[in-house]
Amino acid sequence: MLSFFGLRFASSYKAIHDTLARRRDKVAAALEGRLLPSPGETVGWSERDWDERDWEDHEWERRDLEGRALDEADTPDDGLLTAGLHWRSRVDLGWEVEQLTALLERLAPLAQLRSPKVRALLKALRGRRGTDGRLRQAVVFTRFYDTLLDLQGWIERDEPSVRLGVFSGPRCAWRDDARGWHGASREEVKRRFVRGDIDLLLCTDAAAEGLNLQSADLLVNFDLPWNPMKLEQRIGRIDRIGQRHRTIHVINLAYPGTVEEEVYVRLLRRIQGAAGTVGAQPLVVLPVGPADLRRLSTGELEPERLEAIVRERLRLARERAESMSPTAAELHALYRELGDELAATKLPITLGEVFATLAGSATLKALGSERIETPHGAALLVRGIPGCEPCLLTVSRALYERGLPGRDEPLRLATWGEPAFDPLVAHVLARGHAPAGFARACADVPGTRASVVSWVVSTNTGPVVVEEFGQLATLQPGGARRPDAAALERATQRAAALAEAVASLRQVERDASLAAVTHHRIHRALAAKLVAAAPKGSRLRELEAHLPDCTRTLRIPKLDPALVAAEAEYGLLEAKRDAVDLPAFYQRCLVATLERERLALRRARRGEGEDEIALADLAERLLRGTSPIR
Numbered sequence: 018m019l020s021f022f023g024l025r026f027a028s029s030y031k032a033i034h035d036t037l038a039r040r041r042d043k044v045a046a047a048l049e050g051r052l053l054p055s056p057g058e059t060v061g062w063s064e065r066d067w068d069e070r071d072w073e074d075h076e077w078e079r080r081d082l083e084g085r086a087l088d089e090a091d092t093p094d095d096g097l098l099t100a101g102l103h104w105r106s107r108v109d110l111g112w113e114v115e116q117l118t119a120l121l122e123r124l125a126p127l128a129q130l131r132s133p134k135v136r137a138l139l140k141a142l143r144g145r146r147g148t149d150g151r152l153r154q155a156v157v158f159t160r161f162y163d164t165l166l167d168l169q170g171w172i173e174r175d176e177p178s179v180r181l182g183v184f185s186g187p188r189c190a191w192r193d194d195a196r197g198w199h200g201a202s203r204e205e206v207k208r209r210f211v212r213g214d215i216d217l218l219l220c221t222d223a224a225a226e227g228l229n230l231q232s233a234d235l236l237v238n239f240d241l242p243w244n245p246m247k248l249e250q251r252i253g254r255i256d257r258i259g260q261r262h263r264t265i266h267v268i269n270l271a272y273p274g275t276v277e278e279e280v281y282v283r284l285l286r287r288i289q290g291a292a293g294t295v296g297a298q299p300l301v302v303l304p305v306g307p308a309d310l311r312r313l314s315t316g317e318l319e320p321e322r323l324e325a326i327v328r329e330r331l332r333l334a335r336e337r338a339e340s341m342s343p344t345a346a347e348l349h350a351l352y353r354e355l356g357d358e359l360a361a362t363k364l365p366i367t368l369g370e371v372f373a374t375l376a377g378s379a380t381l382k383a384l385g386s387e388r389i390e391t392p393h394g395a396a397l398l399v400r401g402i403p404g405c406e407p408c409l410l411t412v413s414r415a416l417y418e419r420g421l422p423g424r425d426e427p428l429r430l431a432t433w434g435e436p437a438f439d440p441l442v443a444h445v446l447a448r449g450h451a452p453a454g455f456a457r458a459c460a461d462v463p464g465t466r467a468s469v470v471s472w473v474v475s476t477n478t479g480p481v482v483v484e485e486f487g488q489l490a491t492l493q494p495g496g497a498r499r500p501d502a503a504a505l506e507r508a509t510q511r512a513a514a515l516a517e518a519v520a521s522l523r524q525v526e527r528d529a530s531l532a533a534v535t536h537h538r539i540h541r542a543l544a545a546k547l548v549a550a551a552p553k554g555s556r557l558r559e560l561e562a563h564l565p566d567c568t569r570t571l572r573i574p575k576l577d578p579a580l581v582a583a584e585a586e587y588g589l590l591e592a593k594r595d596a597v598d599l600p601a602f603y604q605r606c607l608v609a610t611l612e613r614e615r616l617a618l619r620r621a622r623r624g625e626g627e628d629e630i631a632l633a634d635l636a637e638r639l640l641r642g643t644s645p646i647r
C-alpha cells in the first residue's frame with residue numbers, strides 16, 4: 018500500500034491528494050459499519066497480473082503487491098483502498114482517519130502548485146510552438162486518471178490556445194477553438210488527432226494498445242509503467258509503420274530518490290536483459306543507473322555532467338550494437354531482394370479485389386450493407402452479419418488514418434486477421450455457389466489441414482484454368498457446359514504443384530525452428546563452459562574476472578560431441594569434432610547471457626549474497642536443458 022501511495026505522489030500532487038481522500042472515506046465508512054467487502058478483496062491480484070508475474074523479480078513483488086495492480090487501471094481500485102479494513106479495530110480505524118485528515122490538510126495547498134514534472138512538461142511544450150501558434154503534435158501518457166485531470170487543468174491555464182484532447186477509460190473528449198469541451202468516442206478522438214484537429218493528446222494506458230497516432234513525433238511518459246512491454250506499447254502508438262516524421266522523440270519524467278527511481282532502474286535492467294537475448298533495441302530509457310540518480314538527487318552530479326556521461330555510454334552501446342547487427346546497406350539490399358521476389362510472385366487475388374467484390378455483393382446489399390465513396394477511398398458499411406456489430410471497412414490507408422466524418426461506426430482496415438473482415442468473407446462464401454460452367458479441383462497440403470483450390474471455367478473458346486482473379490473479368494463463360502476431364506486434370510495438377518510448394522515452405526520453417534532450438538542449447542552450453550573454466554571454489558561475485566574480453570576468436574573444446582554435431586549441421590557457429598569457434602562479436606552475446614542468468618540465480622537464491630553462491634551453480638543452471646536434438 019505504501020508503494021501504491023508513493024507512486025501516486027510521484028505522479029502528481031492531485032493524484033496523491035485525491036487518493037488519500039478516497040482512502041479516508043473508505044476508512045470512515047468502515048468505522049461507521051457502512052463498508053461492504055469488495056469483490057475479490059482477498060485475491061489482491063487480477064488474472065492479468067498473474068499472467069505478467071514473470072516480469073517481476075521476487076524482491077520487487079514483495080514490496081509492491083498493491084502498486085502493480087494499478088498498472089492496468091485509470092482509477093484506484095476499491096479492492097486496494099479497502100484492503101484489510103474489515104479486520105481492523107475501531108481504535109486503529111479512528112487513528113487512521115485522524116492521520117489522513119491531518120495529512121490532507123497539509124497536502125491541499127501543495128495540490129494547487131505546479132510540480133517539477135508539470136513545469137518540465139510545459140517547458141517542453143512551449144518549445145514546440147510554431148509560427149502559426151499551433152503546437153507540433155505530441156502525446157502525453159500517465160498511469161492515473163487523477164494526474165490526467167491535473168495536467169489538463171494546468172495546460173488549459175498556462176497554454177489556453179492549445180488544441181487539447183483526452184483519451185482515457187473514464188472519458189474521451191476534445192476541445193474546440195472556442196475552448197469548449199465535447200465528449201466523443203475513442204474513434205472520433207483518434208481521427209481528429211490524425212487529421213490534425215488536436216495538437217496535444219493526454220492519455221492513460223487505455224490508449225496504449227490499438228491506437229495509431231503516427232502523426233505525432235513526441236511522446237511524453239509523465240510517469241512510467243512497471244512493465245517494459247507496457248512502455249513499448251505506449252511508444253508504439255507513434256513509432257509505427259506510416260510514421261510521418263523522420264525522427265521521433267520520447268521524454269521520460271521521473272523523480273530521483275523516490276519509488277519512481279526504482280521503477281526506472283528496473284525498467285532499464287529488464288530492457289538490457291531483453292537486448293542481450295534478441296539484440297539491440299530502439300532506445301527506450303537512457304542508461305542511467307541507481308548511483309547516477311542518487312548522485313543527481315544529492316547535487317553531487319550536475320545534470321550537464323550526467324548528460325555527458327550518458328552520451329558516452331550511448332556511443333559505446335551504439336558501437337557494440339553495430340558490431341553485432343547488419344549494416345544499413347546490408348538491410349537495404351536484403352529488403353530490396355525480398356521486395357523483388359514479392360513483386361515477381363503475383364497473388365491470385367489481392368485484398369483490393371476481395372474488397373471490391375464484397376462492396377458489390379448482392380448478398381450484403383440485401384442485408385443492409387452499402388458502399389460509401391469518399392475523396393480518400395471507398396468504405397463498406399457492414400450491417401446485418403450475425404455476431405458482428407455494424408462497422409466500416411476500407412482498404413484505403415489514407416481513409417483509415419483520417420476517418421469518416423459524421424459516422425459513428427468504427428472504421429477498420431479490411432485485411433486478413435481483422436475480427437470484422439474474416440467473418441464477413443466467411444459469411445459471403447457460405448452463401449455463394451459456383452455458377453454453371455465452373456468446376457473445382459483441390460489438393461491437400463501434406464502435414465496440414467489446409468488445401469489448395471484451383472478453378473476451371475468453360476468458355477466459348479474452350480475450358481480455361483483460372484490462374485488469378487483478374488482473369489474472370491475477361492472470360493466469356495460458355496453456358497452451363499461442365500469442363501471436360503482433361504481440363505479438370507490440369508486444374509488438379511496445378512493445385513497439387515502449389516500444395517507441394519506450400520509443404521516445402523513449411524519444411525523450411527521446421528528446419529529453421531530446429532536450428533534455433535539447437536543453437537539455443539549450444540549457446541547455453543558454451544556459456545556454462547566459460548564459467549566452468551574458473552578455479553574450483555570461485556564465487557558468483559567473481560564472474561567478471563572469468564569473462565572473455567571479446568577482442569579475439571576463442572576455441573572452446575571438450576563439448577558434448579552430439580551438441581557440436583548438431584550445431585555444425587543446423588547452427589550458426591563454426592563447429593568441428595568436440596570444439597566450437599567463438600568470434601569476438603558472439604562472445605558479447607555470451608557475456609549478456611551470463612549476466613542475465615546471474616541475476617536470475619540471485620533472485621532464485623533470495624537471501625544469499627553473491628559471496629555465498631558458488632560460480633559452479635551458475636554453470637549448472639546453464640546446463641539444464643542443453644541435451645542435443647535427437
